Amino acid sequence: MSLQKSLAIVLQVKDHGDSDKIVTLYTLEHGKIALIAKGAKRSKKRFVNKLELFSLLAIYFAPSRHSSLMRLDQADLLNPFPRLRENYELYIAASLFCELVLHWTREHDSDEELFRLLVWALECLVMEGVVVKRAVIFFHIKMLDILGYRPDLTGCLDCRILGVSGFLYRFSPLRNGLVCSRCEPQAMANSQLLSIQTIQLLRRAQDIEQGKLERLHFSLAATGEAIALLKRYDNHLLQREVQSWNFLG
Numbered sequence: 001m002s003l004q005k006s007l008a009i010v011l012q013v014k015d016h017g018d019s020d021k022i023v024t025l026y027t028l029e030h031g032k033i034a035l036i037a038k039g040a041k042r043s044k045k046r047f048v049n050k051l052e053l054f055s056l057l058a059i060y061f062a063p064s065r066h067s068s069l070m071r072l073d074q075a076d077l078l079n080p081f082p083r084l085r086e087n088y089e090l091y092i093a094a095s096l097f098c099e100l101v102l103h104w105t106r107e108h109d110s111d112e113e114l115f116r117l118l119v120w121a122l123e124c125l126v127m128e129g130v131v132v133k134r135a136v137i138f139f140h141i142k143m144l145d146i147l148g149y150r151p152d153l154t155g156c157l158d159c160r161i162l163g164v165s166g167f168l169y170r171f172s173p174l175r176n177g178l179v180c181s182r183c184e185p186q187a188m189a190n191s192q193l194l195s196i197q198t199i200q201l202l203r204r205a206q207d208i209e210q211g212k213l214e215r216l217h218f219s220l221a222a223t224g225e226a227i228a229l230l231k232r233y234d235n236h237l238l239q240r241e242v243q244s245w246n247f248l249g
């Protein structure tokens with residue numbers, strides 16, 4: 001059976017039986033796939049230091065004749081991103097990226113743009129002077145765009161207005177957009193409100209290119225509001241909690 005080749009990022013690794021591991025990867029050519037790495041637990045030689053979270057690999061795999069799980073035949077380590085395992089904050093952010101891709105994508109649904117965004121985001125984390133939470137917000141906003149879940153932040157969904165003094169805004173995950181205090185006064189009391197500055201920053205993040213990330217300056221308050229929004233949006237659309245958010249601090 002001929003082997004297939006792909007570039008891949010390791011999203012998840014689990015032990016399987018006494019000697020095998022199951023790795024879930026996000027690949028360039030095949031999207032998210034789970035592969036069985038035979039003997040990876042027992043004989044360290046073949047996959048030594050390769051099947052680690054976040055690693056960028058060139059993989060060779062074959063469909064299994066006996067089960068639906070495909071077999072990982074070989075993996076070449078292209079970038080292990082060691083710094084992501086040495087620093088707690090970077091580790092949590094990288095875990096969040098991988099967990100988001102794990103939950104937001106379906107198997108065998110490839111998306112080159114998302115693969116390149118994930119690799120870019122991991123590279124961004126290991127750069128000198130990275131602002132971790134800004135990278136997290138930016139990655140998430142771009143991921144939503146690529147997946148077709150771009151939040152509508154152009155104005156209140158009902159009156160289309162944004163920025164009138166005295167109006168308060170909240171994000172409705174159900175309606176995928178903003179609602180103002182004039183249109184829904186009763187909904188504001190128990191909601192996480194968004195300042196106009198946060199809304200405008202998120203809109204800029206939607207529109208600027210990856211290379212211009214440093215042009216975004218999220219204040220502490222805007223960072224908190226943006227992260228609360230994205231976390232609630234994940235919970236609502238995925239119908240599950242994304243664990244790494246809880247460790248981001």
Ligand SMILES: [Zn+2]
Nearest residue numbers: 156159180183
């Ligand atoms: Zn309104």
